[in-house]
Amino acid sequence: MNLDKIASREIIPGYHGKLIHTKTMSLVFWDVEKDAAVPEHNHIHEQIMHVMEGKFEFTLDGETKIYLPGAIVPIAANIPHSGKALTPCKLMDVFSPVREEYK
Numbered sequence: 001m002n003l004d005k006i007a008s009r010e011i012i013p014g015y016h017g018k019l020i021h022t023k024t025m026s027l028v029f030w031d032v033e034k035d036a037a038v039p040e041h042n043h044i045h046e047q048i049m050h051v052m053e054g055k056f057e058f059t060l061d062g063e064t065k066i067y068l069p070g071a072i073v074p075i076a077a078n079i080p081h082s083g084k085a086l087t088p089c090k091l092m093d094v095f096s097p098v099r100e101e102y103k
Contacts, residue, residue, distance in 0.1 A: 003029060011102065012038055014085070019102050026099040032056075032089040040082040045095040047075040054089030058082070 006018040014036020017028040026045075032054070040059070049058070051071040058067055060081045067073065075081055 012036075017102070021098050021103060024098065025094060025096040026102055028093045028095070028099075028102065030089070030091040030093065032085040032091060034085055034088050037084040038082055040080050042078050042080045043099075044077050045097060045099060046077050048094045049073040049075065050092040050094075052090040052092055055086040056089050056091065057084045057086055 001020070003018060006020070008016045008018050008031065011017050011028075014033035015038065016031045016033075020027045049072070051067045051069055051073075053069055056067045056071075058065060058073060058081065060073065060075060061079050066086065
């Protein structure tokens with residue numbers, strides 16, 4: 001498998017993801033447009049977000065922080081969170097269990 005050969009899909013406006021699924025998890029490499037926002041939501045999945053490039057504003061359980069490249073944010077299941085790209089960003093998300101709606 002090569003990331004360059006995986007087609008990108010716009011999952012929500014401004015969030016273009018390359019998705020990989022295994023039996024128990026989903027991995028998403030995001031290219032996020034500047035000012036693209038994901039509204040507050042929660043889900044049953046545990047999630048780990050990794051900021052690879054850019055400046056990303058992220059609110060987790062009511063606390064807002066700005067994350068820069070190298071930041072890793074663990075997100076427990078069912079915790080409200082939202083985010084906004086302050087610059088163009090590259091993010092990586094890992095979800096467990098699999099995000100069926102992303103298949």
